[in-house]
Each structure stands twice: as structure tokens, then as C-alpha cells.
Amino acid sequence: MTSTPKRVPIPKNGVDYRGKVVLAPMVRSGELPSRLLALKYGAGLVWGPETVDKSMIGTTKRFNPATSTIDFTRLPSNSSRPQSPVQKESLIYRLHPTREHGKLIFQIGTASPETAVEAAKLVAEDVAGIDVNAGCPKPFSTSGGMGAALLQTPDLLASILAALVKEVGEVYEIGISVKIRLLETAEKTETLVRKLCNTGITGLTVHCRTTPMRPKERAIREQLRMIADICREEGVACLMNGDVKDKDEALQLAQEYGVDGGMIATAAEANSSCFRTKEEGGLLPWREVVTEYVKTALEVENKWGNTKFLLSQLMPGKAEIFRRVTACMSYCQVCEVLELHDMVDLAKDVDERLSINALKETKAMKKAKYQNKSAQAAGGNMGKERSIDKESRSPLSERGVGTRSEMPAMTV
Template sequence: MASIAPGPVLTPRVPIPRNGVDYRGTVVLAPMVRSGELPSRLLALKYGADLVWGPETIDRAIIGTTRRMNPHTHTLEWSRLPTSKLKNPALDPEQRESVLYRIHPELEKGRLIYQMGTASPDLAVQAAKMVAADVAGIDVNSGCPKPFSTAGGMGAALLKTPDLLCDILRRLVEEVGTPYEIGISVKIRILDTPAETEALVRRLVQTGITGLTVHCRTTPMRPRERAIRLQLKMVGDVCRAAGVACVMNGDVTSRAEALQLMREFKVDGAMIATEAEKNPSCFRPDAEGGPHEWRSQWRTVVTEYMRLALQVENRWGNTKYLLGQMIPGREKVYQAMNKSRCYADVVAALELEGVDGMLEHAKSVDQHLGIPQPLESKASKKARIREANKQAGPATEKKEKRKDMGAEQLEAKRVKITEPSVEPAILQQTETAAPAALSV
């Protein structure tokens, strides 16, 4: 009797929902607070990113926002009045709303993943439903080590509460992923030992998620420390056995490097983070020039970024920050850009006045955004706020007086410090320590 040759071993795969996306074979833009805003995402897509993650948005922040189409930019925006303006409208006569999240429904369709900061299954579901119809997936951030995230039990703090993290993911799969037909995923960091990481990943891949991203650093590690990839193959194997796509993150600098690492560690995708801040062309294949032309062609990248920032009327502060990352510090235009106070200023600084009506466009956007704001002395600002507080009510005025008294007491203490009996070294420590305390 002739023997029957065994067929190929089929690897299980979690089904990809109709409106979702498969992370396999992708090189993607990582979620970043500043570089995840709309123009950065659009530029990454232009240069070849397969998918883009938006910046982490806290669940409570998106809940209660108003979703509307912006007629000037044709973008979808989720906005609300800042709490300070609700309490005291006199501080801002125009009642300008703050945009919490902005997407381009045409250019990002099927390629945008919404990342959420949460520590509550109920709030996670409420927040996800606010955007689920407009994105290709919802990603839970359980890897951010920053105090603003971990202090609320979110981000990397969830790695210490795996029961809660699994509950959040299951609820999102059942109540958001299934009805909206999109994928739910999670982003983690490696734990101290391979055994701990493996135990966590084995639990996560059983929640119904379609993808898992592993940042190859532990929670205490910072970006300047080299990524640790010793656990990566193991994580990829666990995910593959469960049919869940595994994406790697940490020290990936180009598409070519991403593809090589994906082959080496047998994972499905790779994220690029900090490199994409200064060089969005890092997503280009080598056949199209790769990322290497950036050093000589950074002006081309910056010009494209400016087009997109103006097109979507990006927040000026964010635009200026990203320009500071993309323009080499040794270039003369860097200083001129750094002194700019509005879009028209930076167009002139970059000598782009003659590029497709960019200067006129910049002036129009400046007017719509209300920039640059007129310079105001400290005395006039204090007087304006005091007058506004009087209109708001006596409680606010008393609070302002207490602040003034506290400031006077602080000033009195500073005067005492300058007495001759104080050692110069102690005085220097006092002066340098104060700003740090205030910034916490």
C-alpha cells in the first residue's frame, strides 16, 4: 500500500474582521505623542508606511467629545471645550474648542489604528465606540512607562495587572471589535525574564485579539538604551501558535532593516518610532531611494510636511516641534525656523514663498488658527486674568488672591536666601531645584 505524503502544516490564524487589517508583512509608524499627529501620519503613508498608529489618547479624554467634519480641511475631528474655558468662559471670548483627535477619512482609510490609554473595561468600551466606525483597529497601550500614564494604572502599569488587561481586551473584542468588524490589538513591553513575558503573552493571545506588538525594552528602560531582542523570537512563536500577528518595536530605523529583522526573528511586522520623527522617508524601499537620501534631500521632506500641515491646519506648536526634528540643527534655516511664531514666518524662514502659493495659504491658516497671538506683558496678562476672575465670581477671585499671597511668601523666602551667611553652593542648589519642583 502506497504511503500518503503528509500535507503542509497549516498555521492557525485569527480571522481578520471585514473592516480590520492584517498586521502581517507590514512596516508601520509607531504611536508617538507628537509624531503621531495627522500630518506626520500622512507623510509616513506617502513615503511607504503600510499602517499608522495615532498617538495614545486617554479613554476619558475622547468620551464626551463632539465628532464633526471640518469644512476647511475635510478632516474628521473629535473636539471639546477645555475645562478651563468651561469654568471661566471670559478667559477666551471666542470659545475656541480643543481638537482631541483628527483623522483624514480619505487618505487614512483602512490604514489607521487608534491607540487608547485605559485602565477600565467600561471606559475602554465607551471610548472605543466613539471612533470605531472610522478606524481600522483599536490598540490598547500597555507599554508606556511615562508617569502620566502609569499613575492612573494605564500604560506599562497594566503589565502588573494582567487580569485587568485581559478583561479590557476581551470586552473590547466582544463589544467593539465584533459589532464594528474591526481588530483589537495590544502593545506591551518585555518583562524581566522570558518566563514572565511568555506567561503574559500566552494569556493575551487567548482574548480574541488579532495583533500584539512587543516593544523590546523593559519598563524602566529608556529610548537611549539599546533594545533587547533575546525574547523576541519566543514572543513571535507564541503569537504564531495562537494565530495572532506579532509586530516588533525598538531600534528599527528603515524598511530594509525592518524586513531583515522580521525574517531573522520570525515575526510578522515591525514598527519604526524615533527614526520616523526626523526622517519620515525611512519607510521607503531601497529600490525607491531608501532613507539614505534624507541627509541631502531633507528640504524635500520638510516641504512635503509643510504642505500637509497647512492642508489639515495642524496645531502650530506641533508643526514647529516636528520641523525642529526634521531640519538638521547645523543648517542656517534651523535658527530662523526656531524663531517663527506662525506658519507665514516659517514659510519665509524656509524660503518657500514661491512654492505653489504656500505663503498665501500659510497666511490664511494663521488667520483661521488665530496666530501669532499678540505679545502680552506679564503685568497686562495678570490684570486681564484678574478682571476675568472678578466676572466669574468671588470664589475664583479669593483663589487668585491666595495664589498672590503664596507668591509673595515665596518671594520673601527667596530674599532671605540671599543673606551673606548662606553658602554660594546652597544658593545655587536652591535656584536650580525650584524649576524642577514646579514642573512636576
């Protein structure tokens, strides 16, 4: 006997996850330019990087006319450094209200219905859906009861989702979804999925690995059909994630296992044109993707450190130019190295607005080199050489280039 599937009405202005291949939530790799690029190449929806509810609460929302983005910023809270008279605000979240309209899912890291609702309300008007991360296995997430820890506290997870459905999803007419991992047995997963589907959510993504599994281990698909069946019965859209290399494969796997769509992470991090089907031209050469990425990053004035990190993901490590790009210290330099001559003027403006002063840096280094040579010619010692060299580099470390300070604050 086949049961008639329940139909959960898709919210009026909400999101339909069905039939889509989407960009996965990725800390660092899922910032605005990466999402815009994924959309350009055909992603049906894009998930933002997990943002912890407590870091959103207390942010100020502003429209940024220079980038046409909506920025959520806050003053650093518990800095141990002495307070400077001009405190620089941290950018917690940036979205593009037109280019991401109806396509952006805000993923939240949370362990409480109250703070989840409070944080979700801040972005609800500007996104198509809110997703709860119940899959991150990292201790900094699980130790706070968030991420994969929620798989062990299903009542709490269900109460978070139910609160979001009632107080955010229904009020703002947006989708509420959850991203989970597999549990150790099919029975345990089944019980969990049934419970979550009863909270009123409209979407569920399953990362086809268990919590202890490492990213290099092959995803397992044995439980997928069962999960898809429950979701269909309950009228919840089901997306599959884990080891999906491109849109064609996602659509083929969706058909094979009866899920509604697929989610791609690492393959999109390496080449966002994986969202083009073969019919649409398939994977593009890295140079083309990198050019488009730099252009997009400049348009939205992406943090330089994040752009540089993403470039290192998008370029083949063996290419000679890879080493030269990783040595760049500004947008301007990167445009010159990649021979993107038509972007150099914009790059100069963006460097200036973001206070990236690699030019000064280079002059300082040249001066240091000159001084070293003079000192050596005059019988100078190595100690002096080192101290000049260190001094000439200090502005770099102040800016935190290439360090963890480039990571979005409070996200995991």
C-alpha cells in the same frame, strides 16, 4: 512535533498587520500631518498618539469641510479660569477619513474595560483598528493604572482586550491589538503573551525593552523569537518595535526573528522617508521632507505649535536655518524662511483661520524697538525698556506658543 497554527479570521473590513512596516504611536510626534507623511513614504499602517479614554468620552464628532478631516472636540472641562462667554473647544483627535482610510490605528490609554469600550466606539467607524497601550512607563500613565502598569495587572489587561474584541472589534469589524514591553524574564513574558493572545486580539506589538529601560538603552531581542512563535501558534500578528532605523532593516529583522512586521518611532520622527526601501530611493534629504511636511500641515491646518515642534525634529540642529525656523511665529514666516514661496498665500489663510497673528506681533515689536531707541536717545531708563519689551511679547504667551499648552489635551 509542530503544532498547527490557529487562524484567527481577519475581520472583513478590518486590518491585516502582517508584512507591514508601520508608524509607532507617538504623543506630539504622531499627529495627523506626521501620519500622512509616513503613509506617503510607504508606512503600511499608522498608529495615532495615545489618547486617554476619559478624554475621548464626551467629545463631539464633526466633519471639518475646511480640512476634509473628522474632528473630535470638547469644551475644556475643569478649567480653573473664569468661564469666558465664548468657550473655545479643544481638539482632542483629528483624522483624515480618506487619506488614512483602512490604515489608521487608534491607540487608547485605559485602565477599565467599560471606559475603553465607550471611547473606542466613538472612533470605531473611522479607524482600521484599536490598540491598547500597555507599555508607557511614565508616572502620569502608570499612576492611573494605564500603560506599563497594565503589565502588572494581566487579568485587567486581558479583560480590557476581551471587551474591546467582543463589543468593538466584532461589531465594527475592525482589528483589536495591544502594545506591550518585555517582562523581566522570558517565562513571565511567555505567560503574559499567551494570556493576551487568548482574548481574541488580532495583533500584538512588542517594544523590545523592559519597563525600566530608558530609550537610549539598546533594544534586546532575546525574547523575540519566542513571542513570535506563540503569536503564530495563536494566529495573532506580531510586530516588533525598538531600535529599528528604516523599512529595510525592519523587513530584515522580521525575517530573522520570525515576526510579521516592524514598527518605527524615533527614526520616523527624525525623517519620515525611512519608510522608503533603498529600492524605492531610501532616505530623502531633510529639505524635501520638511517641504512636504509644511505642505501637509497647511492642508490639515495642524496646530502651529505642534508643526513648529515637528520642524525642530525634522531639521538638523546644526543647520543655520534651524535657528531661523525656530524663531518663526507663524506658518507665513516659516514659508518665507524656508523659501516655500508657492505656499505663502495658503499659509496666510491658515494663519488667519488659526488666529496666528505674528504680523501684528512683529509690528508691536518694531514699535517697542522704536520706542526703546527714542527713550534711550532721550536718556530713558532700562526699566522702561524692559517693560515695553515684555508688553510687546505678551500676546505670544497668551497663545501659549512653545509651551506645554500646545500639547494635545489629556494625551500622554
